[in-house]
Amino acid sequence: TQRATKRFRATLAAVTAACRSEHAKLCSASRPRRATTGKNIGKSMSRLDLGLQNSSAMAHQTRGLPQLRIKFCATVAAGLQIVLLLTVLPQESLCGHHEKRLLNNLLLNYNTLERPVANESEPLEVKFGITLQQIIDVDEKNQILTTNAWLKLEWTDYNLQWNQTEYGGVKDLRITPNKLWKPDILMYNSAEEGFDGTFQTNVVVTHNGSCLYVPPGIFKSTCKIDITWFPFDDQHCEMKFGSWTYDGNQVHYCLHLHTNTRSIHTESTKIIIDPLNTSE
Secondary structure, three states: OHHHHHHHHHHHHHHHHHHHHHHHHHHHHOOOOOOOOHHHHHHHHHHHHHHHHHHHHHHHHOOOOOOOOOOOOOOOOOOOOOOOOOOOOOOOOOOOHHHHHHHHHHHOOOOOOOOOOOOOOOOEEEEEEEEEEEEEEEEOOOOEEEEEEEEEEEEEEEEEEOOHHHHOOOOEEEEOHHHOOOOOEEEOOEOOOOOOOEOOOOEEEEOEEEEEEOOEEEEEEEOOOOOOOOOOOOOOOOOOEEEOOOOOOOEEEEEOOOOOOEEEEOOOOEEEEOOOOOOO
């Protein structure tokens, strides 16, 4: 890594020197002794472009050096002012070793089946929330409600805590859910064949062990629909979520503070989200 870094810096210095050389030539060509025409400016710009391309090709030919992308912008104003923007985008980051080392240390000997609590006699608190995005379909015949919703799960994993100063100031990580313990929450009244209609997104883990998991999903839930008084009928549909294997002594679910009662209107349907069950 150190050898590649040295080669990277040497090539970057060569590119910078080539740019400065071309800039000096352009400055000397723009002295008051001879008026600078648009044709001369075009030739100068071509020489600058050619110099950058040659320097970039030399960088690509260096063995073991990450590929670079060089972008420049030249602006001609009074006095022939050249503005150069150099953007270096290595394919493999040379500064991400802190995050890599942190991931290796956190996941070493990590057991995804272990409930992440310091005291096994205490339940793990999980905050649960849901945001309804869209009512896709209300199937009166098959008694199925199809919705687009985002779940929100928050909990603390004491096995995923670290000191920021020991890892280059890294504050948070994104980890795939199959590598971590996460609540096995499912919709009890699901009408899906696979039972779980969520998309597995990354879990955001902060340095204090806080985990945030927000999977979106298309949910099909059973709903008893009575259309006797249609079109003046009211339908009450429930989406029941809970842990599949843990009881309340092991995982305690509580409503997320930002989940509030609200109503959504469609052309022929009014759905009231009542997470606190205040209607009863």
